[in-house]
Structures are given as C-alpha cells and as structure tokens.
Amino acid sequence: MSAAGTTYYDRRGLLGTLGRDGLLQIILIANTILMLAPIVIMVFSAFKTTPQIFQSPFGIPDFGQVANFAKIWTETNFLRYLLNSFFVTGASMVLILTLGTMAAYAIGRYQFSGASFILMFFLAGLTLPLKLAIIPLFMLMRDLSILNNQLSLIFVYTAMGLPTTVFIMTGFIRTLPSELEDAARMDGASEARIMWSIMLPLVRPAMVIAGIQNVVPIWNDFFFPLVFIQNDDLKTLPQGLTTFMGEYTTDWGVLFSGLTLSAAPIVILYIVLSRQFIAGMTSGAVK
Amino acid sequence: MAQLSLRGIKKRFRNTEVLHGIDLEIGDREFVVFVGPSGCGKSTLLRLIAGLDPMTDGEFLLNGQRMNEVPPSRRGIAMVFQSYALYPHMDVYENMAFGARLMGLDKAEVERRIAETTRMLRLEELLQRKPRELSGGQRQRVAIGRALVRKPEVFLLDEPLSNLDAALRSEVRLEIARLHHDIGGTMIYVTHDQVEAMTLADKIVVMNAGRIEQVGSPRELYETPANTFVATFIGSPRMTLLDVTRKDERLAMADGGGGVAVGALPAGSAFRLGLRSDAVRLAKGQGEGFAGQVVYTEYLGDNAYVYVRLADGTLLAARTAPNDSFAPDETVTVTVNPASVHFFSAEDGRRLTPQAAE
Numbered sequence: 001m002s003a004a005g006t007t008y009y010d011r012r013g014l015l016g017t018l019g020r021d022g023l024l025q026i027i028l029i030a031n032t033i034l035m036l037a038p039i040v041i042m043v044f045s046a047f048k049t050t051p052q053i054f055q056s057p058f059g060i061p062d063f064g065q066v067a068n069f070a071k072i073w074t075e076t077n078f079l080r081y082l083l084n085s086f087f088v089t090g091a092s093m094v095l096i097l098t099l100g101t102m103a104a105y106a107i108g109r110y111q112f113s114g115a116s117f118i119l120m121f122f123l124a125g126l127t128l129p130l131k132l133a134i135i136p137l138f139m140l141m142r143d144l145s146i147l148n149n150q151l152s153l154i155f156v157y158t159a160m161g162l163p164t165t166v167f168i169m170t171g172f173i174r175t176l177p178s179e180l181e182d183a184a185r186m187d188g189a190s191e192a193r194i195m196w197s198i199m200l201p202l203v204r205p206a207m208v209i210a211g212i213q214n215v216v217p218i219w220n221d222f223f224f225p226l227v228f229i230q231n232d233d234l235k236t237l238p239q240g241l242t243t244f245m246g247e248y249t250t251d252w253g254v255l256f257s258g259l260t261l262s263a264a265p266i267v268i269l270y271i272v273l274s275r276q277f278i279a280g281m282t283s284g285a286v287k
Numbered sequence: 288m289a290q291l292s293l294r295g296i297k298k299r300f301r302n303t304e305v306l307h308g309i310d311l312e313i314g315d316r317e318f319v320v321f322v323g324p325s326g327c328g329k330s331t332l333l334r335l336i337a338g339l340d341p342m343t344d345g346e347f348l349l350n351g352q353r354m355n356e357v358p359p360s361r362r363g364i365a366m367v368f369q370s371y372a373l374y375p376h377m378d379v380y381e382n383m384a385f386g387a388r389l390m391g392l393d394k395a396e397v398e399r400r401i402a403e404t405t406r407m408l409r410l411e412e413l414l415q416r417k418p419r420e421l422s423g424g425q426r427q428r429v430a431i432g433r434a435l436v437r438k439p440e441v442f443l444l445d446e447p448l449s450n451l452d453a454a455l456r457s458e459v460r461l462e463i464a465r466l467h468h469d470i471g472g473t474m475i476y477v478t479h480d481q482v483e484a485m486t487l488a489d490k491i492v493v494m495n496a497g498r499i500e501q502v503g504s505p506r507e508l509y510e511t512p513a514n515t516f517v518a519t520f521i522g523s524p525r526m527t528l529l530d531v532t533r534k535d536e537r538l539a540m541a542d543g544g545g546g547v548a549v550g551a552l553p554a555g556s557a558f559r560l561g562l563r564s565d566a567v568r569l570a571k572g573q574g575e576g577f578a579g580q581v582v583y584t585e586y587l588g589d590n591a592y593v594y595v596r597l598a599d600g601t602l603l604a605a606r607t608a609p610n611d612s613f614a615p616d617e618t619v620t621v622t623v624n625p626a627s628v629h630f631f632s633a634e635d636g637r638r639l640t641p642q643a644a645e
Contacts, residue, residue: 182339183372187386187437188360197385201376 039263046257053252068257078258080233081240085262088150088236089219092157096214097207099158100165105195107166108173109181119170125163130156134227141228152228153236157221161214168213172206173199208276212269219266237262289315289350289363289440289473291336296345298331305331307497308345313475313490318467321477322484322520323494329477332494333443336475337366349441360389365434366443369450371426373418379429380414383436390437397436404432407469424455431466444476448483460486481521485509493517515636518561518629524592524604527567529560529577530633540577540599547576549625551641558639561629564592564606567621569613574620579603581613595619 045053046068047061072078107119130137141152176199184194225239232240241258291313298306306328313319321329334340336347338359347354354362365386373382380401387397405411408428418426427447434442447463448456464487467474478484484491485505493500493508493516501513505521512518518526531538533556537546570576579595582602586609593613595603603621613619630639 177370177372179368179370179372180374182334182337183366183368183374183433184385185339186337186359186364186366187433188389189385193389198374 042256042263043260045253046260048253048256050250050252053256068253069261071251071254072258072261075254076240076243076258077232077235078240078261081235081237082262084150084234084240085219085237086265088153088157089215091150091154092161092218093211093215095154095158096161096165097211100162100210101169101200101203101207102195103162104166104169104173105199108170109178119166122163122166125159126167130160131223134223138227147228148231148234150229150234153224156224156228157214157218161210161218164213165210168210169203169206172203176202205276208273212273215269216266219262290348291441291473291475292346292348292351293332293336294346294348296332296335296347297343298328298335298340299343304343305497306335309499311492311499311502313473316471316473318464318474318476318487318489319492320484320488320490321475321492321494322479322481323500324520325479327494328497329479329494330445333366333445333475333477336441337364337443338362339366360386363440364443365437365439365441367427367430367434367445367447369446371418371430371450373426373429373433375418378415378417379410379421379432382418382429383433386433387436400436400438404435407435407466408432423451424459427451427459428462431463435470440472442472442474444474446478447476448478448480463487481523485521491521493520495520511638512561512629513638515559515561515631518631518638522563524564526629527562527564527601527603528631529562529597529601529603530557530599531560532557540597547621547623549623549628553630553639553641555632555639557633559631559633559636560623561631562603562623563627563629564604566624566627567603567605568624569593569595569605569607569611570620570622571613572618572620576620576622579619579621581615581617581619583615584613593619595621597621 041058044059044061045057047063047065048059049067052059052061103118103122107115107122137156138147141147144152146152146155180198180202181194184198189197220238221236222238222242225236229235229239237258241255241262245255291311293309293311293313296306296309297304309332321332323329331340335342338354338357342355349362349364374385377385383401383404384397387400392400405414408431410425410428410432413421413425413429418429421429427450430447444463448459451459460483463474463476467487476483476487488505490502491505491508492502495516500520501508501517503511508517508521512521512526515528519528529540531540533539533552534546536552537548538552538560539546577597579597582594582596584594585592588609591607591609591611593605593607593611595605597603605621607613630641631637632639
C-alpha cells in the first residue's frame with residue numbers, strides 16, 4: 001500500500017498537480033449545487049408573489065416581503081397542522097425506535113430457534129409497498145374505528161419504519177462485543193438494566209441513522225393522511241398545504257412559503273444530529 | 288474463604304462436547320492457572336465457573352454450596368475479560384461504581400471502596416477519563432480495579448495479558464502476582480502462554496481437547512510431566528520426543544541407528560524418550576551417541592540453543608554454552624545425561640518410571 005502510494009506521488013503529472021482530490025472536490029461541489037438548487041429556489045420563491053415567480057424564477061427576492069408567510073399564518077390552520085405533524089411523527093418515531101431496538105437486541109443477541117426467521121420476517125417488510133395495501137388498510141382502520149384518527153397514521157408509519165430499523169439495529173448490535181454484556185451480568189445488572197445502561201448508549205449512533213432514515217418520509221408523507229384523515233383539525237402539514245393548490249389556480253408563493261416552513265424542522269433536526277449521523281455511518285467501517 | 292469444587296463438569300454446544308468431565312479442587316487463596324492450546328476449553332470452563340454459560344452436566348460447589356443455579360453476580364466471583372470489556376461510555380470512576388452500586392452498597396461505601404482500589408492500582412489521575420483515553424496497561428488496571436471493587440472471593444482472569452505488548456506484559460504479570468499476595472483471594476487465571484503459567488501459578492491445570500491432562504505445581508509439571516502432551520507443552524524450547532528401542536542396556540533409535548547408554552530403564556522394549564534441551568550434550572564429529580546435523584543456532588546471550596536434525600528426522604533442541612559455535616550442516620553427536628531423561632509409553636504417551644537396574 002505504502003509502496004504504491006510512493007510511486008503515485010513520484011509521477012505527478014498535470015492531473016497529479018491538480019490532484020485527484022481536486023477532481024473529487026469538483027464533483028462533490030457540483031453535486032452539492034444540484035442538491036441545494038431546488039431547496040434554494042423553494043426558499044427564494046417563498047418570498048415572491050406568483051407573477052414574480054414566473055417572471056424571474058431564479059432571481060433573488062426581497063427578503064423583507066413576508067406577505068406569503070403572513071397569509072399562511074392567517075388563512076390556514078398552519079400551527080395546528082404543524083403540531084399534528086409533530087405529534088404523528090414523534091409518536092411514530094418513539095414507537096419505531098423503542099420496538100425496533102428491542103426487537104433487534106433480541107434477534108442480535110439471544111440465541112433462540114426462529115431468530116433468523118423473525119429477522120427475515122421483518123426484512124420481508126422492506127420489500128412490501130404498503131401503499132399497495134391501501135384498500136385493506138382502509139377497511140382495517142374502519143373496522144378498528146380509527147379512521148379520521150391520528151392513531152391510524154401512527155400504526156401504519158410504525159409498521160413501515162420497523163423493517164429498516166430492525167435491519168440497521170440488528171447489524172449494529174451484532175458488532176458490539178458481547179463481553180460487555182457478560183461484564184455487566186457479572187456486575188449484577190438485570191437484562192433490562194443491561195439494555196438501558198450499557199447497550200442503549202452504545203447503539204445511539206445507529207438509532208440516529210434509523211431515525212433519520214424514517215423521520216423524513218414520515219414527516220413528508222402525503223398519501224396516508226389524504227386517505228385516512230378528513231377532519232381539518234387532524235390534518236398534517238403536507239396535507240394541509242394543499243389548500244393552496246386549487247384545481248385551476250395555485251398560489252405558488254404561499255405554497256412555497258408553507259413548504260419552507262414545513263421543511264425547516266427536519267433540516268434543523270438533521271443539522272443537530274449530523275455529527276452523530278456521520279459517526280454512526282463510519283463507526284462500522286473504521287475501527 | 289473460597290473453596291471451589293468442580294465435579295464431572297461437561298459442556299456441550301449443540302452436538303459438540305467441548306468439556307468431557309472436569310474434576311478439580313481449588314483451595315483457598317490459591318493461584319490456579321488453566322493453560323492449554325487454543326480451543327482446549329479453558330475459557331469455556333472459566334465461563335462456566337463465572338456462571339455466564341450454563342453447564343450441561345456436573346456440579347460446581349463454592350465453599351460446599353451448589354452454585355449451578357446461582358446467577359453470576361451472586362456467586363461472589365469477579366471476572367477480568369480478555370478485551371477488558373470496560374463500558375466505553377462511562378469514565379473510569381463510573382466503570383468501577385457500576386457494579387458496586389448494583390450490589391446495593393450505600394454511597395459512602397462505594398466511594399470508600401473506589402478510593403481504596405484506585406490507591407492500590409494507582410489510578411487516581413485517571414478517574415475522570417473514558418476508556419478510549421487510556422493506554423492498554425491502564426485499561427488493564429481499570430478492568431482489575433472494577434473486579435476488586437466488588438470484593439469478590441474468587442477472581443477469574445481470562446488471558447488478561449494477551450492484548451499487551453511484551454514489555455508491559457512482564458510488568459503487569461508482576462503486578463498481578465503482587466495483587467494476589469496483597470488481597471489474597473483465590474485467583475483462576477486462563478492463558479495459553481506457558482511462561483505466564485509457570486511464573487504465576489501455585490497450581491497449574493494443563494488442559495487439552497476438553498480434558499485435564501495434569502494438575503500440579505510448576506515444578507511438578509516440569510520435572511514429572513504425566514504424558515507427552517504436558518511434557519512438550521511445558522518448558523521452552525519444547526522437549527524433544529524420540530522413538531527408541533532397547534538394545535541390551537543401551538537405547539537405539541527406532542530405525543536401529545546410533546545408541547546411547549542410560550541408567551535405569553522402564554519395562555518393555557520400545558518407548559519414547561523425552562529430552563529437554565539441558566539433558567543433551569553435543570560433540571562435533573562422529574562418535575558414540577545419536578548422529579545428527581546442525582540446522583541452526585539461537586543465540587540468547589547467556590546461552591545458546593542448537594537445533595539438530597537427527598537421522599530419523601526429529602528436530603532436537605540442545606542448550607550449549609554461548610561461545611560453542613556450531614555451523615549449519617555440521618555433523619554432531621548427541622549424548623544424553625541419564626539422570627534427566629523422561630520415558631513415555633510408545634502407545635499412549637503416558638509417563639513410565641524407570642526401574643532400578645537389577
């Protein structure tokens with residue numbers, strides 16, 4: 001490895017001087033621009049009126065013009081939708097992470113017959129698009145009489161989130177040295193205590209990955225609320241914002257400001273957790 | 288007080304039996320070392336004593352009380368793991384306090400015990416550090432400290448030195464010996480390194496393939512190994528085993544070549560001769576004894592080991608004075624010191640005692 005490295009640095013041509021790293025930087029910067037452009041345009045458009053958006057779609061707006069945001073605030077139940085989204089997403093995440101981690105711990109650590117079957121059962125969920133089952137799900141929710149109730153959303157989201165969570169967590173838990181648990185057992189810790197005091201702090205990076213993996217689609221989901229929720233007081237953000245999408249006219253400016261507001265919490269959450277997220281992604285690779 | 292009795296302990300994983308009935312008595316304050324090659328079941332046995340794995344058959348008594356069903360933490364046993372298994376997210380203090388708190392000790396007592404342990408192991412400056420900020424030797428001390436805080440009657444140490452570099456190893460070895468002297472608990476120590484076993488143990492248990500081969504003091508094992516396995520496992524360089532036949536009152540190699548005179552011989556006509564490096568003498572050129580060719584020399588300063596290929600292909604190690612020089616491929620004659628040879632049965636490798644000549 002080191003010998004190859006030396007010869008590589010020995011014959012530095014033009015590309016070598018620019019650096020392979022430089023090329024990498026260029027690709028990454030280009031990728032970043034591509035990724036950020038829609039978000040920037042969304043934020044810019046949030047400060048424009050609909051005619052302005054069509055006249056100069058890429059122009060820098062007057063950031064003092066907050067009429068769109070004011071309109072969102074006054075003409076919709078924005079705060080209500082926001083709280084609903086927080087509640088549904090939060091409750092789903094708590095359920096997904098609690099149940100997923102417990103299931104993964106059992107599958108990853110205890111030896112019992114059927115462990116691999118249960119893991120495969122969870123993983124089978126990865127291949128199943130729940131949206132295909134919307135009609136049976138609708139009937140199920142009706143029979144449970146939780147249509148028009150946020151419980152229906154929470155149940156579906158939990159079911160959707162468990163496969164990836166169990167998959168990620170099982171793999172991660174298996175990499176943790178089992179001597180740690182033995183040590184805790186020798187110290188007199190109960191199984192619950194081992195899970196809580198020893199394992200949980202160690203699996204936190206994996207939980208953050210599983211969390212981010214699941215929180216974005218749940219927060220942005222439009223389909224299930226559309227089917228299950230009719231009561232305006234129970235609507236989530238993506239569903240509530242459709243108020244501005246008429247069949248014939250759409251108030252794009254207001255819609256974009258609503259989208260900006262609804263994306264903000266996730267972006268902030270991501271920034272706060274990004275260090276843990278990256279740590280979690282690399283913890284398996286670099287050791 | 289800690290008296291351990293293992294009675295007919297067997298352990299099976301699925302269909303493979305890894306321990307075939309272990310019987311062992313361990314006395315109070317003894318330093319016992321389980322030694323054997325990888326996969327001989329020594330670590331498994333340690334985990335059974337700790338209670339981390341259930342035993343398939345047999346009984347484990349601690350001070351006369353059956354322990355089979357007692358959970359690990361209530362056995363009065365503490366264990367130091369090979370990887371140390373320090374809790375990575377807790378600092379040194381928390382690592383030591385975790386077990387002590389779970390024992391139900393009050394705050395002051397936990398505090399007092401940790402202070403005592405840190406003083407004994409010189410960990411005072413490290414209390415606020417996380418395990419990843421410690422060196423290998425420091426981690427080792429913390430792992431021992433965590434065991435000490437629980438004030439166990441029995442300490443189990445699973446290859447505690449295998450992750451340390453050579454210089455640190457002998458240092459920590461001394462420290463463990465001193466610790467045993469100071470706190471005086473019963474210690475059971477697992478290793479595959481016979482040097483650790485010889486230097487630390489009051490009693491060595493040599494294990495092989497799930498069975499105990501021999502139990503005894505380091506001296507007993509070295510001087511009267513019960514069979515060829517123990518004989519070759521204990522001692523460095525390895526004891527040379529040579530198939531020989533009796534020819535009158537001399538011993539010839541199995542193919543009839545050469546011959547050496549030894550004093551008393553066991554009954555029978557064919558056996559294996561065990562020669563440690565200090566039991567043989569080398570002379571240059573042809574002569575009376577086993578002929579061989581020098582393969583290479585290990586020079587160690589205070590003495591040197593010369594490896595000689597004998598006529599039947601056996602590699603023999605001989606200790607020589609450091610300034611005797613033997614060139615590779617040189618022909619030498621091997622003679623033996625009759626007082627320090629070992630005899631083993633040619634069939635099952637058991638030790639044979641020579642009978643006094645009539």
